[in-house]
Amino acid sequence: MNAESLVALLQRHRENAARVLDPEALDYFATGSGEEISLSEAERAWREVRLLPHVLRDVSAIDTGVTVLGDALRAPIVVASTAYQLLAHGFGEVETARGAHAAGALMVVATRATTRLEDIAAAAGAPWWFQVYVVRDRGITRELVVRAKSAGGTALVLTGDTPVFGRKPRQGDPPVTEEMHLVNFGDHLATRDGWRDDTAADASITPDTIGWLREMSGLPVLVKGVLRADDAAACVAAGAAGVIVSNHGARQLDRAVSTVRALPAVVDAIGSNSTVLVDGGVRTGVDVLIALALGARAVLIGRPVLWALACDGAAGVSALLNALRDDLVHAMMLAGCRSVSEITRDLIA
Template identity: 50%
Template sequence: MHEQLRQLRDRAEQIVAADMWSYLNRGSGDERTVQEAHDAWDRYRLRPRVLRDVAQVSTAVDLFGRWRTPIGVAPTAFHALLHADGEVATGAGASAAGAPMVVSSRATRRIEEVAAAVGGPWWFQVYLMRERAITGALIERAAAAGATAMVLTADTPYVGHRARSAARSRPLPLSDEQALTNMRDHLPADVADIWDAIDQRADLSLADIAWVAETSGLPVLVKGVLRTDDALACVEAGASGIWVSNHGGRQLDRAVPTAAALPEIVAAVGDSVPVVVDGGVRDGFDALTALALGARAVMLGRPIMWALAAGGRDAVSATLIELTAELRHAMGLAGAAQLADLAGSMVTGR
């Protein structure tokens, strides 16, 4: 783990309430998927190229928006429980670093506020809720506020069992007002159970990709893919991108690490759509490995939350800038002047 991240994690742990810290960092089941995440990246080794002009190294990426770095912010819920400014601070920090930002359906600041803080391209993460009209309204709002892509989370038909948590559906400090920040305006007048209405649907299908695309008018990435057949089916159904993710080990325990699934999925989809990955990335070398294996962007979850809790906007920005600097330096040493120069031949699992 990058030393700056380690310090932020330790500082955040001292600040954040114990129950919230557990909610943020725990995984499902015996947490094997969480434990294996970073080690799976660390097992790869690099085969650098030599005699390449790396006097100038660029990490710029064009992916449903243009950013200065391919290291971005994965969608996570309830940022206001970690910092008073919530997703506004996260978005401003990502923007200052020129990094991609994905805003969660379960954000604790209004979509429009976060969009203003980002001030540029961003993506919106979609949970298909049991009350579909709520989901549709959020999608339309996000598109109107300037989102450039939708991220359909497909691996959460219901929440995974998390052993370190009490049997409750949301973290203890979360108020109804915070949880319903972006949904309150769209609740049906006759809804009998608010929490049932905003819970995830368990009957998702490939047809929902087209529904999200039609509702938003934007490209849709499908997040939570770990199999090549699923990746190909999603592309066939209209997905504009595949996001390799195991939900940070918070859903199906013993699911394969994303570092293991990524090369197979990249090989399967080829150049038809871009592939994004998250899970266990903790430094610039992890990011370099993922990008060389074919990912177009590498997203961070918990590390961004540690930074947000420890230092708000400035810490989020500094974290992304520092990891990008480490990536840029590693790219130069590996003989890659730009992201397009990275290739699978530069990585070996042995």
């Protein structure tokens, strides 16, 4: 598949999703926070980077394989954690996990998943990671993390940018029922009274949370939502295995910097000993190439997976991930890079 057909696939998924989704669900998935200034920049920022490709390299065989936190991946392309996937498809996260598995990709499962962790794990087959929102009742978070580990999660992704949800003026309340919200939380509530407060974000968390999660689970912890070099260094000092450079798909602080601009300083601060991933507006193989050239080990993909899921379930998700991998192969050939380790910063003009 070439770049044009990936672009066509993305476009088709996006248009079909707009047709099949409830308007409230569509808004929930699509919107950004505030005036959507960060959202409007997210994809464009990758396109502003220019490249210095190599020539006359033998690129007859391309290897996109990469190891992230000990998990061997077919390509440096990971399914980002996105909440409430039942709003996109009748089998929600289970269907996403099937699609990721079919494409040999790793999935990050959200705390606010709307199907049971154990069912998602069974469908994922391959390694998967658990995204952690620390909620006000710490016991709930502890029990969910233990559950994710026993179901086979191989790493934790602590979301650090969400002490409170960003305001999204274009979006009403997502049509999430109590049942959907509590499908995973429910087992850990002493009583359903007060569940909204008990499962709301704990705004008081600090880097100490990293050690707490690591000790309790024995799993590596990535901190997601990091945009600053000093924060990245503080996370690693507190025991994180690395960070995900992210502005939460432009859904938290509006006018937060685009992730392609934040990435190099974070890599310079911690990249030699720690894992740095990036997400936000990554849509093509060239975007992935740029992310890797700037020092990311892999990228995560959010909304395009939701559009693919809404249109065509697991088949849509695997088609998207495979098309993106093919597009990366194509970009690597044209850039003269045979393997991920040959994608280095000198490719950036």
